[in-house]
Amino acid sequence: MGNATLYRRFATREELIEAVFHDLLDEGLRTGEEARRGEDAWSALVGYTEGIFEGLAANRGAIELMTTAVPAGPTLAELRRHNHETVSELVRRAQEQGTMRADVTAEDLLFGLAALGRCVPSAAAVVPGSWRRHLALLFDGLRAEAARPLPAPPLTFRQLEDALADMAVPRGRAPQG
Numbered sequence: 302m303g304n305a306t307l308y309r310r311f312a313t314r315e316e317l318i319e320a321v322f323h324d325l326l327d328e329g330l331r332t333g334e335e336a337r338r339g340e341d342a343w344s345a346l347v348g349y350t351e352g353i354f355e356g357l358a359a360n361r362g363a364i365e366l367m368t369t370a371v372p373a374g375p376t377l378a379e380l381r382r383h384n385h386e387t388v389s390e391l392v393r394r395a396q397e398q399g400t401m402r403a404d405v406t407a408e409d410l411l412f413g414l415a416a417l418g419r420c421v422p423s424a425a426a427v428v429p430g431s432w433r434r435h436l437a438l439l440f441d442g443l444r445a446e447a448a449r450p451l452p453a454p455p456l457t458f459r460q461l462e463d464a465l466a467d468m469a470v471p472r473g474r475a476p477q478g
Contacts, residue, residue, distance in 0.1 A: 315374035325360065326376045329353065333387035342394035343401060347440055349387065350414060354432055357418055358425035385411065385458070402448035406455040413439050415465055 311317040319326075332352045339345025388407045395401035417439060421432045441447060456464060 319374040319376050326380045329380045342391045346391040357421040361422040402445050408456045408461040
């Protein structure tokens with residue numbers, strides 16, 4: 302299908318992205334709701350992020366969608382909002398349960414996941430599942446028993462959004478590497 306055909310069917314790039322990734326985005330919302338129902342917040346959070354990373358490993362387009370600077374359509378915007386709420390709730394609950402260090406914010410975790418997530422498709426292409434090691438290392442640093450004073454304050458939600466937008470690959474430009 303050529304570009305002209307695509308633009309006859311979809312008025313904007315955002316509509317096309319919504320259509321192509323609709324099932325993936327819906328699955329992300331369902332996975333988040335399931336994680337929120339987990340009794341053990343730590344296990345729910347780890348399982349939730351593993352599920353997201355499995356999706357990134359299986360679908361290279363998913364990471365491109367999440368890290369390319371395109372305006373978010375309504376479904377992608379909802380997924381991002383829902384993801385932040387899910388991570389925030391699970392971080393808070395894990396801290397209340399004593400399994401996550403008390404000074405971690407949802408933004409701390411989301412920043413680390415965004416950076417690591419960029420590498421998942423490439424790592425999975427070389428050695429399937431190898432990304433699991435690095436995700437486990439990230440989570441080990443978040444455990445309550447690993448807590449040591451941190452050298453800087455956490456990002457605010459707005460600062461996180463700005464950092465992730467800056468990290469995104471502009472449309473039409475390949476990542477530099």
